[in-house]
Amino acid sequence: MREMPLIDRDKCQGCGLCVSVCACGALVLVDNAVKAVDVDECRWCTLCELVCPNGAISCPFEIIIEDDRA
């Protein structure tokens, strides 16, 4: 399963702003909390992280030096 945005359930207030801006359907609201669904279309735009007022969703980046890639 590919990596999807990380959701902190303790911080998520279920406002749904991230769901409203997600263009690829990777986020759904279930029982007043957001859940990430593995979809091929998620291109890590990070808009969900940008709009969350509670810092409940994060899109971490690996930082690697190209020489290290096998």
Add this chain to the structure above:
Amino acid sequence: MTVQVESLKSVPYFSGLSESVLSSIGKHVFEKKVERGEILILEGEPAEVLYFVVAGVVKVFKTSADGKEQIFHIIRPGESFNDVPVLSGGVNLVSAGAMGAVVLNGIKKKDLENVIKEYPQVSLNIIQVLSRRVQELVALVEDFSFRHVTGRVAKILLEYAGDGTGERPRLTQQEMAAMIGTAREMVGRSLKSLEGEGAIRMERNRIIITNQKALREIAGII
């Protein structure tokens, strides 16, 4: 269509007003629904309407000469945009677009002026809102040496880059912004700039350093 009083209560402009006053003001406020991608205001056009977001998210942005869009601010429910040009009688300073389905309340410039004349409390509320806006802008100006922020982002990437052994460290843009002491939006712009200069490549959830030497130069590390 006049709006519900409930949706006006959460708007800072109308804070502390009674139900009857809100009901009276509500007659001048209209509701607007837009879909993802729809442009609400265009930079440079006359500022006719002040908008408040009721549901959804609006991005406030400018478009550079080479067509690149740079987000300056995210407007969430309860917040307003286009205040300054509407109140000062100028043109839109920025453009604004819907990031998903959005519901807005809007009030025309002329109607807003009448509301302000009739209800002095609204003036005091507006002063508070604009004062906070000035504080935010002062903080942005402090950060406005764009190159300086990009250099600091470059430095962080070099510090946190995996050395190929063991677990590779991961950072969010929010974390980078907190470490640098800047806004998250500035980090996004810096990453785009670094990619444009060929120092890094963005691949979904990876930042690949493609030119360490160039990145060190940008970071000011000899």
